[in-house]
Amino acid sequence: MAVHHRLIGRAARLVWRVTKPRTIGVRAVLLEQHDLIALVRHTYTEAWSLPGGGVKKGESVEAALLQELKEEVAVVDPQIERVLGVYHSRREAKDDHIVNLPLARFQTLHVIFRRQDPMEVAEPRWFPLDQVPASTSAATARRIAEYRSGATELGAW
Template identity: 35%
Template structure:
């Protein structure tokens, strides 16, 4: 089954079950996961958030680093795939974190991207992303993931990193 078909099938399950299935499948392929999340800022200093088709809530765009890919390359690729945003220059690394809440094996590189341009699929939904939108940093949606809320609070206060855990 192709990835898009699998995501559609998983979208019918409760989000907790879907999360466990996705994490388990990833662990079989790679027991240690390196991922990225990206704070994308527009000209008016609003930040980009995405809603996945298979999870509830709003998240920073991001995902796993592919084999042979640098963290910076993964950050640029993920924002292009998830939001149709093409990086102009390298995203800036803000910090590295251990994500104890997922598998206890995930490490997440957090990046900031402010120089970018719209690509053809700009903010368009796809099989993974139900919605992508920019929000004022002081008017974020209520249903942020806890880690997203922590990282954006740190970003707003320019307090990186506040700890070693995602």
């Protein structure tokens, strides 16, 4: 895990405790046609999670998602299927809202990932949708289960 990302994260959490910012994030359920799901392991955590990130001021949810996918897994021009859910998180002293969007399945077997930003992404990988690793974050596991059940959700991240 990158030491500077840990330090930046700690500093950010201190600022957030004071400022309590409202933030918006996006995550993607990125699937390949043979039921493989894309997960990433960031340099600042050991858990696997859905690709995504924060929405910058003046940026749309769609534009943010497309930018994050390009940066994290080098996927460009995916088709968004629908909104899977909108969630709320009070972790890290933020008032965070996360929009989760499933993407149309890729028509190729095993799109090859390239880490565009190796300082942020330690590893991107495909996993069978029904065999995600035990080290997958709890929120990611819930989002995958919701996707598999066809549910559209509102609630806690």
